[in-house]
Amino acid sequence: MSKSSITSNKYSSRPRMVVMGEVYNGNSSILTQPTEKRGVRRKLLYQALNPKALRLYKFTQEAEASRLCYALIQNPAGWEKQLERFTSSVVFCVAYGHRIDSLEAQTFPLIAKVASALAPWKREVQAMGLEEGQANLALLEMVKQEVATAKAKGKPDTVSDDLCKLLLDMREKESVPLSGTHFSYVPASLFGAGSDTTASTLCSASLGLVTHPGVLKVTQVELDSVVGTERTRTFADEANLPYIRVLCKETLRWRPVAALGGTPHASTEADIYEGWHIPSDTIVLGNNWAINFNEEYYPKPRQFDKVRFLSDAERARLGIDKQPYVGSNIHPAKAGHSSFGLGRRICPGADLAANSLFIALAKLLWAYDILPIEGRQYDIFAYTDGFNVRPKRSNALFNFKASSIRKYWRPSRRALWHGWRSSRQLGSR
Ligand code: HEM
DSSP, X not given: OOHHHHHXXXXXXXXXXXXXXXXXXXXXXGGGOOGGGOHHHHHHHHHHSSHHHHHHHHHHHHHHHHHHHHHHHHOGGGHHHHHHHHHXXXXXXXXXXXXXXXXXXXXXXXXXXXHHHTOTTTSOHHHHHHHHHHHHHHHHHHHHHHHHHHHHTTOGGGSOOOHHHHHHHHHHHSOOOOOHHHHHHHHHHHHHHHHHHHHHHHHHHHHHHHHOHHHHHHHHHHXXXXXXXXXXXXXXXXXXXXXXXXXXXXXXXXXXXXXTOSSOEEOSXXXXXXXXXXXXXXXXXXXXXXXXXXXXXXXXXXXXXXXXXXXXXHHHHHTOOSOSOXXXXXXXXXXXXXXXXXXXXXXXXXXXXXXXXXXXXXHHHHHEEEEEXXXXXXXXXXXXXXXXXXXXXXXXXXXXXXXXXXXXXXXXXXXXXXXXXXXXXXXXX
């Protein structure tokens, strides 16, 4: 794999997807759109996920991560479901400006519709697509009503600056060349693409930590020595916590959620790649698993060791004089791995996901020891099948270790109700 093949636009379209694209939802989803039609969607998404906007979401991510820690005190065995609630709530806030308290149907019926519509055994494909499409339109309508009510009350600023509101504002001011259904799929695609992927990565992090106890210990020592044990971690600590950042990177490399690259790419012109003739319209899968295990970039690739991603300066600061993993080549992507995909279809939510992973792990590792289940023989390759993969079995015990966390959750809960609005004052897109 070369830098030019990663960034090349020749391989950035999607093949025709009859069932998942055309029959299911008339190709409304960003994921299945061929390149030429999706410029406008991608532009809209980048507006919601640019660095300035990401700063606004950090407030919610911190509050939701505190909530995650608190929920685990009450029900440590339900940690996998709680991770899903955490990641779903973050992307739902970004898309629609509302939190998710529970993934149960009665709490947010529209979410349940989206989720069940995706269950392939439930209905015929077309009916499923229709159901999801209606739920997406209803969510758009919900935000539209909120904006209208706030305006009528003379308080337009009380509605959060989520992607859906941004889209509605744009549609009012300029022509957006998308039908109502296609338009409603733009925020919906964030939810579809961003919740399970991030939760699955956190599940892999727990598998890595329980099967490599040394990694957990060093990370917790860093956390406690830099920030102390008396307070929770926030994004303000990020610069001082390189181990957490590289732990996130190593997890993404070690177990790429989209093992075979996720949705397939298609070439849009003929190419010669390493002597192979690749005609136009060829389906191309970026085998993330193989790339992330390529010894050229990552010596001892099966080893789960975050040290491989520390920069020289960070190593010097941490007193690690030698980089133990020097490959013969450097992975050409900016992230240092391929887990967010390739070329123009690269994941637009990568930075939001990286922030969610960081804050969840920083807070969880402060409050909990993540321990192996006694007597369990771990198979680190026992993963589910499918586009997105995660460990097959729940694999860890979360042992609460910081009683002081209770006092941090309450302010966070209050902040969740009021904070979105005040977070807008940090700046505007
Ligand atoms: C750890 C978490 C995540 C992982 C591992 C991940 C990975 C990926 C991968 C591999 C792709 C396919 C890229 C390609 O075709 O080359 C993708 C696409 C996408 N992701 Fe993510 N993703 C994550 C989180 C998110 C989040 C949080 C969001 C949104 C808030 C998001 C939104 C999207 C969208 C909209 C696409 C479709 C892009 C397109 O087809 O043009 N992802 N992601």
